[in-house]
Amino acid sequence: MSHSDPWVLQICHGYDGPFLDCARQYASLFAGTRYKVLTVYLSGAADAEVEAGSASDEVVFLGYGSRDMRGLKLRIIRDIARLARSRDFRLCIAHRFKPTYIACLATRLPVIGVNHAFGVYRRFSRRSFAALFRKRLLLLGVSNAVRDDIRSCLPAWPEARIETLYNRIDIEAVQSQQVSREDARDHLGLPQEAWVVGNVGRLHPDKDQATLIRGFALALSSLPANSVLVIVGRGRLEAELRALAKELGVEQAVLFLGQVADAKRYFKAFDVFALTSDHEPFGMVLLEAMVADLPLLSSDAGGAPEVLGSRGRLFPLGDVQALASRLAEVASQAPADWRGHLQALFSDRAARERFSLLLERWGLMAEERCAP
Missing domain, CATH: 3.40.50.2000 (Glycogen Phosphorylase B;)
Structure with missing residues (x-):
């Protein structure tokens, strides 16, 4: 593995509850390709079991507390920007809104924001933020119900930029x-x-x-x-x-x-x-x-x-x-x-096939799609 390899940056708020498996799910999309995955957990102490369960080529624990996650999050943005300059990243995947916000401000990468809940873009401030980064921000819902909720909040967006990728299970x-x-x-x-x-x-x-x-x-x-x-x-x-x-x-x-x-x-x-x-x-x-x-x-x-x-x-x-x-x-x-x-519908293989189709539709990573 070399830092000259093409990389994908994955940013997670933390690894509590279902989010460790979410990190695994998205890292596994690149198994069998030449892309390496760096997963960053903004909160939570370093943990060897979490690192192993992330199915990533590298894992970084930033260890920020809840106070650091409020407001403008400038320290976190600086840390992510530094990481983003460390190797040849081609894409960023961010789970939930705060990591999506940080990814857009800290990098110039295409950002796929994965949404795991209803109502994420009902706030005016979040709709405005999404509009500001619309040219390189793509949104996924974990179900069609979540996707449709986002589309209703962002009616000016082309529907093809707000899609579904189901959660899955090993x-x-x-x-x-x-x-x-x-x-x-x-x-x-x-x-x-x-x-x-x-x-x-x-x-x-x-x-x-x-x-x-x-x-x-x-x-x-x-x-x-x-x-x-x-x-x-x-x-x-x-x-x-x-x-x-x-x-x-x-x-x-x-x-x-x-x-x-x-x-x-x-x-x-x-x-x-x-x-x-x-x-x-x-x-x-x-x-x-x-x-x-x-x-x-x-x-x-x-x-x-x-x-x-x-x-x-x-x-x-x-x-x-x-x-x-x-x-x-x-x-x-x-x-x-x-x-x-x-x-x-809910296997890693089904997700890879669906994700490859979405990348093609969005014009991303054309040189090598995710392996089925």
């Missing part, structure tokens, strides 16, 4: 990590004979576990004997949700497990996975449940309908009766087989 790696149904239930302390509805997420209004508890309570008499609802995660609504389960008379059947490290390893403990979020931008947890071959239920909001396609069961957002009906329907459903769906 299917084989996650499969190898997931433990058997019996071992997963042992680890989580769940009865082996129970029929288990699983949910994983923060206990937050956005995740709407209240609707899930109400729907489960309404469906309980139609579900198999020993049915339980298992909620994995922590958050400020825990006491309120526990009180709701007690009020509905199902407190013994609703189990709050708190935070479970690397929860995706234990998804086979569930018989069905249910997502009730109100506006999930994508729903990475759905891909993890697919790897476990679980039947899936989801509200019809955000990016979840795209992720599930025609094979999942949707219910109108917040509709307790519809959710209860769907739960009763899947109680007799056999384990699902999502592998073909995952390979076609």
